[in-house]
Amino acid sequence: MNNKKIFIEPLFRNNPVTVLVLGICSALAVTVKLEPALVMALSVTIVMGFSNVIISLIRNTIPNRIRIIVQLVVVAMLVILVDQVLKAYAYEVSKQLSVFVGLIITNCIIMGRIEAFALANKPIPSLIDGLGNGLGYGIILVVVAFFRELFGSGTLLGYQIIPNALYIKNGGFYENNGLFILPPMALILVGLFIWVQRSVTKELIEKK
Amino acid sequence: MQELINIFVKSIFIDNMVFAYFLGMCSYLAVSKNVKTAVGLGLAVIFVLGVTLPVNFLLHKYILSSGSLVWLNPDYADIDLSFLSFIIFIAVIASMVQLVEMIVEKFSPGLYSSLGIFLPLIAVNCAILGGSLFMQERGYETLAQATVFGLGSGLGWFLAIVALAAIREKLSYSNVPAPLRGLGITFIVVGLMGIAFMSFMGIKL
Numbered sequence: 553m554n555n556k557k558i559f560i561e562p563l564f565r566n567n568p569v570t571v572l573v574l575g576i577c578s579a580l581a582v583t584v585k586l587e588p589a590l591v592m593a594l595s596v597t598i599v600m601g602f603s604n605v606i607i608s609l610i611r612n613t614i615p616n617r618i619r620i621i622v623q624l625v626v627v628a629m630l631v632i633l634v635d636q637v638l639k640a641y642a643y644e645v646s647k648q649l650s651v652f653v654g655l656i657i658t659n660c661i662i663m664g665r666i667e668a669f670a671l672a673n674k675p676i677p678s679l680i681d682g683l684g685n686g687l688g689y690g691i692i693l694v695v696v697a698f699f700r701e702l703f704g705s706g707t708l709l710g711y712q713i714i715p716n717a718l719y720i721k722n723g724g725f726y727e728n729n730g731l732f733i734l735p736p737m738a739l740i741l742v743g744l745f746i747w748v749q750r751s752v753t754k755e756l757i758e759k760k
Numbered sequence: 761m762q763e764l765i766n767i768f769v770k771s772i773f774i775d776n777m778v779f780a781y782f783l784g785m786c787s788y789l790a791v792s793k794n795v796k797t798a799v800g801l802g803l804a805v806i807f808v809l810g811v812t813l814p815v816n817f818l819l820h821k822y823i824l825s826s827g828s829l830v831w832l833n834p835d836y837a838d839i840d841l842s843f844l845s846f847i848i849f850i851a852v853i854a855s856m857v858q859l860v861e862m863i864v865e866k867f868s869p870g871l872y873s874s875l876g877i878f879l880p881l882i883a884v885n886c887a888i889l890g891g892s893l894f895m896q897e898r899g900y901e902t903l904a905q906a907t908v909f910g911l912g913s914g915l916g917w918f919l920a921i922v923a924l925a926a927i928r929e930k931l932s933y934s935n936v937p938a939p940l941r942g943l944g945i946t947f948i949v950v951g952l953m954g955i956a957f958m959s960f961m962g963i964k965l
Binding site: 570573576580581620625628629635651654657734735736738739743744747757758 | 781784785789888893897940946
């Protein structure tokens with residue numbers, strides 16, 4: 553597989569969230585607003601890129617029996633770095649993300665890509681695979697967060713998008729849809745995303 | 761005592777790991793195709809959460825949190841090791857899972873073979889690490905509170921996965937639009953179950 557294909561595949565056709573069903577926990581919990589979703593997507597991409605490279609560099613020296621522990625330690629170290637950087641430079645967002653930054657450690661996308669790709673490939677393709685999957689994960693986060701923030705709060709990245717004059721309290725007809733703020737809506741949105749994706753790419757449809 | 765019951769009920773229904781925080785979603789969706797395996801995984805999660813949370817609580821209280829090393833030496837009052845908590849927690853969880861696996865294999869081979877692959881997989885189930893991180897963030901004060909929180913969260917997860925597995929068993933007989941079949945409809949069903957669980961939110965404890 554060439555590098556371009558490694559990068560493009562996970563963005564849509566082989567998306568880690570909607571096709572491989574990896575990393576859903578964090579994908580859903582941080583998508584109430586667009587900003588934390590962007591930060592989360594960036595953090596996961598960075599951790600995944602670096603962990604893939606590190607594991608790929610030492611792949612021939614890791615004893616097979618203890619590889620899970622080695623992988624966890626490498627990932628945990630990277631997550632601690634990301635967490636500390638976020639606490640220092642983006643404290644508000646890091647508070648909103650709360651435990652979910654720590655949960656990147658057990659994000660199955662990262663372990664999944666290390667197991668499936670980095671353990672068997674050279675560092676450069678592993679880096680590209682990590683970044684591609686990170687972005688594929690990021691796309692779902694951003695799409696879900698976009699709809700949830702737009703319909704749930706009428707804002708995007710904190711800026712008011714739906715004109716204030718349209719709201720009922722200002723004499724208009726519009727009201728924010730509170731359902732979009734609630735956690736279950738993220739699941740339903742991902743479900744609809746899968747529906748759209750599988751209507752476009754028919755070969756993903758599951759057999760009866 | 762009443763406080764412990766409150767924490768227990770709260771962690772099962774109101775702060776349900778699956779429906780309120782989406783923790784452990786990957787194995788939740790992957791292993792909920794039939795009720796029998798779902799029960800096995802659910803029991804394993806209850807067990808591991810119940811064991812790891814007290815251990816991590818003690819580590820948090822006596823080693824990791826800021827100024828907690830005073831029991832060793834009063835000079836250590838300003839040492840804050842909390843940045844190490846991720847790595848320590850995950851190490852405890854991984855080793856506990858290993859230990860639990862060995863104990864179960866030794867004393868109850870029947871249960872061991874029925875849990876099969878799920879036991880080792882629990883190490884990377886985010887509900888387990890999430891439990892420890894929530895324990896740290898919410899600042900539970902006593903060992904009993906942390907243990908009860910662990911057992912309650914585990915039970916909540918158990919209920920959620922068994923309920924979904926039961927629905928999915930029935931769902932396989934229904935006529936779902938082709939692109940939505942399998943994963944898509946499961947997401948939407950979990951979403952609807954989540955909305956049902958939101959009704960517990962009004963309960964103030």
